[in-house]
Amino acid sequence: MEVFIDADACPVRTEAFKVAERHRLIVHVVGNAPVPVPHNDPRVRRVIVPTTPDAADDWIAEHIGEGDICITADIPLAARCLKKGAKAIGTTGKAFTEDSIGMALSMRDLMRDLREAGAVSGGPASFAPKDRSRFLQALEEAIQAVKRGR
Structure with a gap:
């Protein structure tokens, strides 16, 4: 099990390093x-x-494997990782799963279209302290699930 961090603009790198160190995991910090x-x-x-464009995503998708964990806010990258049997966690602690990734991709596309049409302005909510806590819990849960073979 290895951890792959989509590092550009990742607000939880430090937390990921600490958890990975505790579990003695290799961490790939990928960015441009x-x-x-x-x-x-x-x-x-x-x-x-x-x-x-997408060079970091492509590198992660090429190197990640079954039982690895990807940390990313990029929903298409999360989908690519799930297809390879890896786990994917958003920087706010949202775990992407085979069951949830289709809806996440659809919502991403819908919101992009609404922004382009001027119907919606702005992007996702700002990163909050509760997101950091939720991320730590999600990462620990993902590591334990991989260790248990799930």
Whole structure:
């Protein structure tokens, strides 16, 4: 089991590092620019990808496997990871599942269309302290589920 972080604009990297360290998991921090990572931790691997669209998503989707965990706010990336047998958790602690990913993709597309039509302005709600707590719980639950073989 390894953890893959879609690192660009990820507000829970530090929390993910702490949980992964406790479980002695390898963490791949993937982005198109360097982000802070723990120094001297051989289990944390920074991956810098080109600045082309979806380069980080493509790298994660190519390298993630069954039993791994992806941390991302990108719903299409979460869907790609689920197809490979991995778990996917949003940065707000929402676990994406085979049962929920279709609706999440549909809502994403609907909201994009409504924004483009001017019917809705703004994006998702701001990251809140409760999101951090929910994320920590979801990550721990995902790790335990993988350990139990679910």
